[in-house]
Amino acid sequence: MKQAVEAQQAGNFDQAIRNYKILLEKYPNIAEIHSNLGAALAGEGRYADAIAEYERALKIKPNPQVSLNLGLAYYKAGQLAPAIATLSKLHREQPANLQALLVLADCHLQLGENKTVIELLTPAQKADPENATFNYLLGTALVRDRQTAQGQLIIDKILRNGDSAQARLLMGTTKLTVNDFSGALQDFTKAVELDPKLPDVYAYYGLALLATGDQPGAKKAFEQELKTNPNNFDANLQLGVLLRQDEENDRALQFFQHALEIRPGDFGVRYQIATVELAKGQLAQAQRDLERLVKEDPKFPEAHVSLATIYFRQKKKAEGERERAIVAQLNAEKQANSPALKAPQ
Amino acid sequence: MIPLLMAALVIRECARCHPAEAKAHPATSMARAMQHPAESLILQEHPVLAVKKGDYLYRIEKNLYTVTNGSASLTFPISWSFGLGDAGQTYVFERDGVPYESRVSFFRAIDGLDWTLGASDSSPANLLEAAGRQMGKQDAAQCFGCHSTPTAGSLAPGVQCERCHGSTEEHVATLKPMKKLRATDAEEISNFCGQCHRTWADIAGKGILGVNNVRFQPYRLANSKCFDVDDRRISCLGCHNPHQELDRNDAHYDAKCQACHAGGKPSAKACKVSQSNCVSCHMPKIEMPGSHYRFTDHQVRIARANDRYPN
Numbered sequence: 294m295k296q297a298v299e300a301q302q303a304g305n306f307d308q309a310i311r312n313y314k315i316l317l318e319k320y321p322n323i324a325e326i327h328s329n330l331g332a333a334l335a336g337e338g339r340y341a342d343a344i345a346e347y348e349r350a351l352k353i354k355p356n357p358q359v360s361l362n363l364g365l366a367y368y369k370a371g372q373l374a375p376a377i378a379t380l381s382k383l384h385r386e387q388p389a390n391l392q393a394l395l396v397l398a399d400c401h402l403q404l405g406e407n408k409t410v411i412e413l414l415t416p417a418q419k420a421d422p423e424n425a426t427f428n429y430l431l432g433t434a435l436v437r438d439r440q441t442a443q444g445q446l447i448i449d450k451i452l453r454n455g456d457s458a459q460a461r462l463l464m465g466t467t468k469l470t471v472n473d474f475s476g477a478l479q480d481f482t483k484a485v486e487l488d489p490k491l492p493d494v495y496a497y498y499g500l501a502l503l504a505t506g507d508q509p510g511a512k513k514a515f516e517q518e519l520k521t522n523p524n525n526f527d528a529n530l531q532l533g534v535l536l537r538q539d540e541e542n543d544r545a546l547q548f549f550q551h552a553l554e555i556r557p558g559d560f561g562v563r564y565q566i567a568t569v570e571l572a573k574g575q576l577a578q579a580q581r582d583l584e585r586l587v588k589e590d591p592k593f594p595e596a597h598v599s600l601a602t603i604y605f606r607q608k609k610k611a612e613g614e615r616e617r618a619i620v621a622q623l624n625a626e627k628q629a630n631s632p633a634l635k636a637p638q
Numbered sequence: 639m640i641p642l643l644m645a646a647l648v649i650r651e652c653a654r655c656h657p658a659e660a661k662a663h664p665a666t667s668m669a670r671a672m673q674h675p676a677e678s679l680i681l682q683e684h685p686v687l688a689v690k691k692g693d694y695l696y697r698i699e700k701n702l703y704t705v706t707n708g709s710a711s712l713t714f715p716i717s718w719s720f721g722l723g724d725a726g727q728t729y730v731f732e733r734d735g736v737p738y739e740s741r742v743s744f745f746r747a748i749d750g751l752d753w754t755l756g757a758s759d760s761s762p763a764n765l766l767e768a769a770g771r772q773m774g775k776q777d778a779a780q781c782f783g784c785h786s787t788p789t790a791g792s793l794a795p796g797v798q799c800e801r802c803h804g805s806t807e808e809h810v811a812t813l814k815p816m817k818k819l820r821a822t823d824a825e826e827i828s829n830f831c832g833q834c835h836r837t838w839a840d841i842a843g844k845g846i847l848g849v850n851n852v853r854f855q856p857y858r859l860a861n862s863k864c865f866d867v868d869d870r871r872i873s874c875l876g877c878h879n880p881h882q883e884l885d886r887n888d889a890h891y892d893a894k895c896q897a898c899h900a901g902g903k904p905s906a907k908a909c910k911v912s913q914s915n916c917v918s919c920h921m922p923k924i925e926m927p928g929s930h931y932r933f934t935d936h937q938v939r940i941a942r943a944n945d946r947y948p949n
Contacts, residue, residue, distance in 0.1 A: 475763060508774045538776060598843040605825050610867055613825075620842050621861065624949050628847055 294326070301333050309333040324354035332362060340370035357383060361393050371524035371555055373400045384413075391417070398430050402437075403526060404556055410434035425451070429459045436466045458488030465497060474504035490521060496528040508535060526555045533565060542569045560590050568599060576603055594623045651806055652799045659881040660799075666883045667722050668797040672785035675701040678719040680727050680744050689742060689751040692761075694768045696742045696751055703731055703740060705769040712769050714738075718795070720785050725853065725931040728754050730781075731770065737778050738770035745930035755928055784834035802830075802880070819875060825860075825867035831874045832856035849947050852924045858936035861949050864898065864906065865938075871897050888915045895920075 297312030313330035320326060331346035347363035350356070360383045367376035380397035383390060394417060401409040414431040421427060432447030444467060451460040465480030481498040484491065499514030512535050518528040533548035546569050552562045563586055570579035580603050586596045601616035653660030663669050675681055687698040697704045704713040714731035721727045721743075729740040741762070743754040754771075762768035773781065786793040787801040800806055803816040819827060829837050838860035841851050851857060856874065859865055865872050877894045878884065885891075895916040898906040909916065922941045923932035935941075937948060 475761060479763070506771060506774060506777065508776055594845060595843050598839050602839045605867060613867065617838070617842075617860070621949065624842075624845075624847055627845075628946060628949075631847075 297329065297333075301329065301336070304336070306333045306336040310337070322353055324350040324356065324359070327353065328356065328359045328362065331359075331366070335362070335366050335369070340366045344370065344372075357387055357390065361390065361396075364393065364396060368396055368400055371551075373404055373524075373555060374557065376400050377404075395426060395430065398434075402430060402434055403524070405437075405526070407434040407438035411438065411440075422450070425454070425459075429463070432463050433466065436463055436470065439470050441467055441470065456483075456487070458484040458491045458494060461487060462491060462494055462497060465501065469497070469500065469504070472504075474501055477501045478505055489517075492522050493518070493525060493527075496522075496525045496531075499531060500527065503531065503535075508538075511535065523551075524555050526552055526559075529555065530562060530565065537565070537569055537572065540572070542573050545569055560586060560593060560596075564593065564596055564599070567596070571599060571603065576607060579603060580607075591619075592623060594620055597623070651810060662883075663799070663881045666880070667724075668880060670722060670796050671720065672782075672795040673719050674795065675716040675719055675729070678727065680723050680746075681716075681719065684744070684749075687744060687751050691742060691753065694762070694765075698729070698751070703729055703769070705741070705765060707765060707768065710765055712765050714769065716740075718785075720781070725929055725933070726755065730773075733766070737773045739773055739781075740770045741768060747930040752930065753928060758928065797834075797880075820870075822870075823868055824865065824870055824873035824876070827870070827873040827875055828856040828860055835874075847949060849924055849926050851949065852926050852933045852935050852947075853929070855934075855936040858949075859938070862936070862938040869898075869903075871902075888918045891917045 294316060297309050300312060301309035310330060310333045313326055313333060316326050327346045327350035331343040331350060334343035334346060343366045344363060347359055347366060350359050360379060364376050364380035364383060367379060377397065377400045380393050383393045384397055387393065394413065398410045398413050410430065411434050414427055418427040418431050428447050428450055432444055432451065435444035435447060448460055448463045451457060461480045461484035465477040465484060468477035468480060478501040481501050484494050485498050495514045495518035499511040502511035502514055512532065515528040515532040518525050529548045529552035533545040536545035549562050549566045553559060563582060567579045567582040570582065583596050583600045587593055597616045597619045601613045604613035604616060681701060689696050693707050695706045701716045702713050703716050704711055714733065716729045717732050718730040719727050720730060723744050723746040726743040726745050728743040730737050739754060741754055741757045742751040745752055782793060786795050787798040789800050808814060809816045819830060832840065835856050836854035838857045841854050841857040870876055877891055892914050899908055920938050921934050921936060924935050925932045
């Protein structure tokens with residue numbers, strides 16, 4: 294055990310794993326050996342194996358630190374749903390465990406569940422208003438939730454400590470939400486200069502490049518994000534869209550499928566997968582996927598548009614016209630709710 | 639730089655067997671959708687064009703496009719002019735082999751320069767951005783794809799025979815029939831013309847609502863109550879002959895409407911108000927902000943005063 298721990302501490306995970314496995318042959322029911330093996334496997338980036346070992350350890354003996362490690366392993370493996378389940382339980386049991394809270398909040402942030410992040414972090418941020426990590430995560434959630442005024446207060450707090458990539462990323466995100474694309478691009482460019490390794494920075498830089506018409510630049514930015522942060526949802530989704538536009542359908546599909554693993558069931562990604570199928574001439578498959586999608590979300594206009602295209606291609610006139618009528622109805626509702634679009638002709 | 643191939647060379651081959659189409663087509667707006675600046679009548683008729691927009695002064699003289707902010711200036715030779723000025727003539731210039739769309743365009747209604755459509759939405763960060771918008775690869779492919787014709791490894795300016803009918807090479811060698819659009823149904827024609835004029839799916843899929851979509855005729859037409867995917871009488875080609883210049887006389891289209899509304903289609907009612915100049919009421923002309931042009935709305939309908947612009 295001593296040798297195994299020493300090897301692990303020296304970063305020799307391979308040796309540590311071998312030693313733990315020998316120990317487990319003799320002592321299969323000692324939780325610490327399983328959890329240590331899990332940590333060594335996680336050190337090697339073998340998260341699926343690490344998760345299995347942590348779960349074995351927890352079955353033998355519950356331990357908050359092992360639960361945290363399990364949550365972290367799920368998080369790093371991009372399995373956000375089980376990460377949230379594990380960390381939520383731990384957060385309920387140990388509300389003072391800040392690491393669990395932060396990772397839990399980041400999981401929700403990656404899923405786009407901004408309101409949950411705000412709910413989770415507001416009390417903790419009030420208790421520790423100068424905590425830079427709390428401020429950054431809470432500020433991000435507020436800005437993404439379009440609560441710009443509250444977000445700005447946090448940005449100001451971050452800026453008091455000087456110009457930083459975090460502050461620039463938040464400022465740029467705020468500008469993106471109000472369609473100030475060139476302003477956002479300037480902030481993201483600066484954020485990339487200040488800290489190119491900041492998670493999400495290249496993804497947002499790519500979004501701003503895309504909005505300002507620089508598709509090749511956006512493509513490079515999304516690729517750069519995925520090099521260090523392969524589970525970034527936006528980078529996977531947007532890179533897939535760009536590849537599909539370039540008719541690289543199979544590559545596009547890989548990124549969409551990974552985006553769907555990050556956010557299972559996401560309507561936008563499922564729609565993109567159907568458009569790839571449509572582009573590949575797999576009409577029946579695309580039709581099936583889109584019909585399922587509009588059943589779950591009857592007000593998804595793009596899905597109805599693609600369905601109409603498929604039906605007309607198949608010479609199913611009645612079905613095509615039905616889909617067009619649905620789109621017209623959705624447009625009419627949208628116009629009725631938009632003062633700018635209500636204007637008489 | 640896009641290699642220049644004279645449009646005349648492209649259609650000469652076609653004219654041997656299709657003299658009527660070949661004679662009329664070069665005079666159409668589509669055939670002249672892209673021109674070398676030396677051929678642009680607007681530039682010939684306006685030796686100097688100038689406008690001050692924000693902090694920048696724009697000037698076009700002798701086919702040179704200049705932008706200045708008072709302390710510095712940039713000048714580029716115009717490579718191409720896009721459009722004929724009714725709904726704008728925009729200029730394309732190049733810098734280091736990369737095409738840029740001019741930030742200002744000529745508009746016939748004001749007989750001068752104003753923002754190119756979409757350019758007023760953003761503020762330039764520097765002089766080059768003030769001069770124009772850099773066109774990405776896909777962007778350039780789309781612009782040149784609709785304003786010129788790929789032919790024999792080159793591009794011919796404007797929409798020429800091969801843009802719609804496919805390569806002449808095989809046709810001339812084998813006499814195999816070329817693409818005949820008249821044989822396709824209204825939906826297919828709409829999608830074909832919509833490659834450039836935008837299909838219903840293009841616009842509906844992007845959710846572009848309001849008067850800004852009035853210039854996308856296939857989209858608007860497909861939203862019409864009378865649009866029938868199977869009926870060629872309501873297709874683009876039912877009313878327009880792309881080999882001839884657009885007829886701007888409202889009465890020209892009466893017969894097209896009457897083909898259905900005078901008993902030709904049981905579901906099409908006869909108009910109680912008039913049997914002539916149908917389009918003047920049922921296809922109102924609508925100005926799109928910033929375009930200085932009133933587009934004919936192709937969503938055929940009973941347009942009542944104070945009705946909301948549909949779709």
